[in-house]
Amino acid sequence: MSSIKVAILGFGTVGEGVYKTINTHKAKLEAVLGRKVEVAAILIKNKYKNRGIDKETLVTDDFNEILKLKKIDVVVEAIVGQEPAFTYIQRAIQKGCHIITANKEMYAIHGRFLQKLAAENNVSIGFEATVAGGVPIIQTLQQLLNINHIVKIEGILNGTSNYILSEMRARNLSFNEALKSAQEKGYAEANPTNDIEGYDAFYKLMILSEIAFGGKPKWENVPREGITAITAEQIQEVEKIGLRFKLIASIQLVEGEIIGSVRPTLVSEQHPLYNIEGVENSVSIEGDIVGRITLQGPGAGMLPTASAMVEDLIHVLVGGKKTNDLYQKSFVGTEEDKKIKQCWLMIQPGEAELKGVSTFMGSERDHHVLLEADELTISTLRKENHWASFFEVLGELNYKDSVRLTS
Numbered sequence: 001m002s003s004i005k006v007a008i009l010g011f012g013t014v015g016e017g018v019y020k021t022i023n024t025h026k027a028k029l030e031a032v033l034g035r036k037v038e039v040a041a042i043l044i045k046n047k048y049k050n051r052g053i054d055k056e057t058l059v060t061d062d063f064n065e066i067l068k069l070k071k072i073d074v075v076v077e078a079i080v081g082q083e084p085a086f087t088y089i090q091r092a093i094q095k096g097c098h099i100i101t102a103n104k105e106m107y108a109i110h111g112r113f114l115q116k117l118a119a120e121n122n123v124s125i126g127f128e129a130t131v132a133g134g135v136p137i138i139q140t141l142q143q144l145l146n147i148n149h150i151v152k153i154e155g156i157l158n159g160t161s162n163y164i165l166s167e168m169r170a171r172n173l174s175f176n177e178a179l180k181s182a183q184e185k186g187y188a189e190a191n192p193t194n195d196i197e198g199y200d201a202f203y204k205l206m207i208l209s210e211i212a213f214g215g216k217p218k219w220e221n222v223p224r225e226g227i228t229a230i231t232a233e234q235i236q237e238v239e240k241i242g243l244r245f246k247l248i249a250s251i252q253l254v255e256g257e258i259i260g261s262v263r264p265t266l267v268s269e270q271h272p273l274y275n276i277e278g279v280e281n282s283v284s285i286e287g288d289i290v291g292r293i294t295l296q297g298p299g300a301g302m303l304p305t306a307s308a309m310v311e312d313l314i315h316v317l318v319g320g321k322k323t324n325d326l327y328q329k330s331f332v333g334t335e336e337d338k339k340i341k342q343c344w345l346m347i348q349p350g351e352a353e354l355k356g357v358s359t360f361m362g363s364e365r366d367h368h369v370l371l372e373a374d375e376l377t378i379s380t381l382r383k384e385n386h387w388a389s390f391f392e393v394l395g396e397l398n399y400k401d402s403v404r405l406t407s
């Protein structure tokens, strides 16, 4: 019986990880799939890099050469950014290849279109690696979507920024030292702006929104903030009152509307996300029947990402649940959807008077104010007190009381 022929686009952290994993897990793959899996071709940009790839494998910088091969069953896409990835994937689908992608930026934008094209061409797309690295969040959501109604998804979706915040806190590294280390370990994107400014977590959140709710909020309505404004002093200061910074991505139904955000948030010792450190990601899904399910694991890196992609081989070849079905889902809200009041910590750097809030909590030196307010009130306070920082707090705090504000 002929082997399953795979082409890998990109041979960086992820592409190389997939190549190695296919070779180290040949026997297991053959046992599960009933046929050998062979990497027939690899697309790269720089032809002159030495990569230690088997001589039998075509290594090329020209995608046309890959499409000209007599047979390619699966195209694994692990290059960076929207283009040329989007064009290559469309052409591969039209040629009858299944697709496995890790490219969340491309998929967040073009996923719906590609799923439709894949259905028309009778092939499947695996995209587990687009969200949370090695954590099987996509498959889990798909399992939950038959009867459960998903109400909320919240978590840490970017390994690089969680790693940076952890290293700054635990090892007193500067932001730049921690970022450099994340790049050396293969966690950060080639252009780390996507990681540290929250775009990467945002794209992942939009992919989750599409499968959980059958749609996305308007992108311009989703507040997105990264971790670059957080100072080492702030990290040490909030540590003293039992809080840690985490870049939290959240998407939920509020009064029938899909509301999302990506922003640095303060998490208290009692909260499950408090101990998610380093490159770990953690995602909680709330379903109306099952309640809350939390998945945790490595959010980036060579082998965790390769794990998600190689597992997707089984999904696309043995016909896991057709992901396209999920895109046919229409968005339905429930009566339980309600507005949730949030708790916020305001950190004021100097002696300046805080407008719109009367009570101070914490010591005079620290200038912390704990507030209970909705988004609208906080956005007004932000404008009036532009020198101060406002962070949402997750979990319980030991402060006796807080300042209650309503819009």
Ligand SMILES: NC(=O)C1=CN([C@@H]2O[C@H](COP(=O)(O)OP(=O)(O)OC[C@H]3O[C@@H](n4cnc5c(N)ncnc54)[C@H](OP(=O)(O)O)[C@@H]3O)[C@@H](O)[C@H]2O)C=CC1
Residues within 6 Å of the ligand: 009, 010, 011, 012, 013, 014, 015, 043, 044, 045, 046, 047, 049, 061, 077, 078, 079, 080, 081, 083, 084, 102, 103, 104, 105, 129, 130, 133, 186, 187, 188, 189, 190, 299, 300, 301, 302, 305
């Ligand atoms: N790193 C991680 O932990 C994770 C990454 N991802 C996603 O996986 C994808 C790959 O990431 P990663 O491996 O880290 O990236 P790298 O920068 O390490 O590797 C990118 C690879 O793509 C190749 N490439 C780039 N542009 C082109 C092009 N125009 N034509 C052909 N080849 C090209 C590069 O070629 P050359 O080697 O010649 O320069 C390189 O081999 C990204 O979309 C990323 O967001 C997803 C989950 C985790």
Ligand SMILES: N[C@@H](CC=O)C(=O)O
Residues within 6 Å of the ligand: 130, 131, 132, 133, 157, 158, 159, 160, 161, 187, 188, 189, 195, 200, 299, 300, 301
């Ligand atoms: N750069 C990303 C890689 C995985 O998606 C991250 O750090 O999470």
